[in-house]
Amino acid sequence: MVKIVTRLGKLATLGLAAVMLTGVQSRTGGFESRMVSAHNYERAALGVGPVRWNDSLAAGAQEWADHLSATGQFAHSPDEKGGPQIGENIWGGTKGHFSLESMVHLWIAEKQHFVPGTFPHTSATGNPADVSHYTQLVWRDTVEIGCGLSGAGGEEILVCRYSRPGNVVGQEVY
Secondary structure, three states: OHHHHHHHHHHHHHHHHHHHHOOOOOOOOOHHHHHHHHHHHHHHHHOOOOOEEOHHHHHHHHHHHHHHHHHOOOOOOOOOOOOOOOEEEEEEEOOOOOOHHHHHHHHHHHHHHEOOOEOOOOEOOOOHHHOHHHHHHHOOOOOEEEEEEEOOOOOEEEEEEEEOOOOOOOOEOO
């Protein structure tokens, strides 16, 4: 009996160690690093420089995500008069059903319609809105991002903000 209890104790310890070593985290754990990694994975595949996290962009994105989620609206934030220009991507979906990476991947999926060139002539469909989340995500001049996630209302909203903004008319995407 003592052997069984000792063996069970060792197994429990090994199980706990395995959980700790694998970095098990909540669905949104490691938010900042996972958002940066999801963006940089696609950027690296294109040979575009990486982005880094910006706390100020993230604070504004969180504020806007909370507003959208609480009000049920789905719109880009208004530009601040005299404020810095920023880019912005918005995602919305059912609370608790999407990983952070899958949210970003929906923007990346727009690349199926992307054609290289100068913005806004970058969509095979002729509609720049069909690729504008993707082009913002991979825009060569963008160097910083900050994102916010909110489930305050009926829908979960992800907002990512970008500095320097992308989708500049007449410029190459990358």
